[in-house]
Amino acid sequence: MTVEAPTVPDRTRAAATTGPRRNRWPRLTRIGLSILSVLLGVLIWDLVSRNYTAFFLPSPRLTLDGAVELVRDGTLWDSVSASSTRILTGWLLGVLVGVPMGLLMGCIPWLRLMLDPYIQFFRFVPPIAFVTLAIIWLGPGEASKVALIFYTTVFIVALNTLAGVLSVNEIRMRAARALGAGPVRSLVSVVLPSTVPHVVTGARLAMGNSFLTIVSAEIVAAQSGLGSLIWTARNYAKTEWVFVGIIALGLLGYLFDWILRLVTGRTLRRYGVTF
Structure with a gap:
């Protein structure tokens, strides 16, 4: 039995089919990490502010x-x-x-x-x-x-x-x-x-x-x-x-x-x- 290697058009077509899906995840990951970072920052800010007066560090x-x-x-x-x-x-x-x-x-x-x-x-x-x-x-x-x-x-x-x-x-x-x-x-x-x-x-x-x-x-x-x-x-x-x-x-x-x-x-x- 012989297995034929995919031709160049087949590879190109496969890349075109799977490319956008692969490229979408890094962008979503970056956005998600940015949002998570902001939420964590606000959470830390809120926790720290509880130990001080509103004049010194407002929540x-x-x-x-x-x-x-x-x-x-x-x-x-x-x-x-x-x-x-x-x-x-x-x-x-x-x-x-x-x-x-x-x-x-x-x-x-x-x-x-x-x-x-x-x-x-x-x-x-x-x-x-x-x-x-x-x-x-x-x-x-x-x-x-x-x-x-x-x-x-x-x-x-x-x-x-x-x-x-x-x-x-x-x-x-x-x-x-x-x-x-x-x-x-x-x-x-x-x-x-x-x-x-x-x-x-x-x-x-x-x-x-x-x-x-x-x-x-x-x-x-x-x-x-x-x-x-x-x-x-x-x-x-x-x-x-x-x-x-x-x-x-x-x-x-x-x-x-x-x-x-x-x-x-x-x-x-x-x-x-x-x-």
Whole structure:
């Protein structure tokens, strides 16, 4: 008796039949583990909170009641809206300026040498150090908060973009020039595809740092926003409001990063940007 080995089409057909079912389980497992982790965290939080006063460590139930209270009077929505607007505005401006800055520094050596001392100096000065100057120069309004977010973003994006330009393979650049590509064509066809992953990474890092900056700025000089909500809660001895503000910041940051990953994953996949 002879047994014939399955042909290539048979194997392909078998893989097509069983593939989706196998691929579905890892995703369900990841989601299940994430949910289980959150539930365990809440359970541990609840157990630990029973050993302390509500002022020191409010329970999950008390925090939920505080969130409902802030939602009903509109405070939470106003705070989320104010912080989101400031973060997105400053972050977008920082990306729009940081990307061209990084490209120019990467393509023009003398410009890189001139700007490098300033970038290396200011990137080690935290944005919170400029809060007082921002208020003096721009006033206590929205401009000062947006400027601090811009400051947080622009150097991170510029340096990551610069790293992308400098990582371009010189052989590819020579090949492009040998095929008759000029500076603009080489930039579009060679430099940008190699730089996009670095730009996206810088944008994501800058988004995370923007949340650190906005809390500090709103605590010092703001009447609205999640940072202001956290700071105001101390006047009313409402520790649960502090927890609500912290949780809202984490969820908002997760949402922003998820949207950014979704957009880049669909529109920049051809450049090799995948998450």
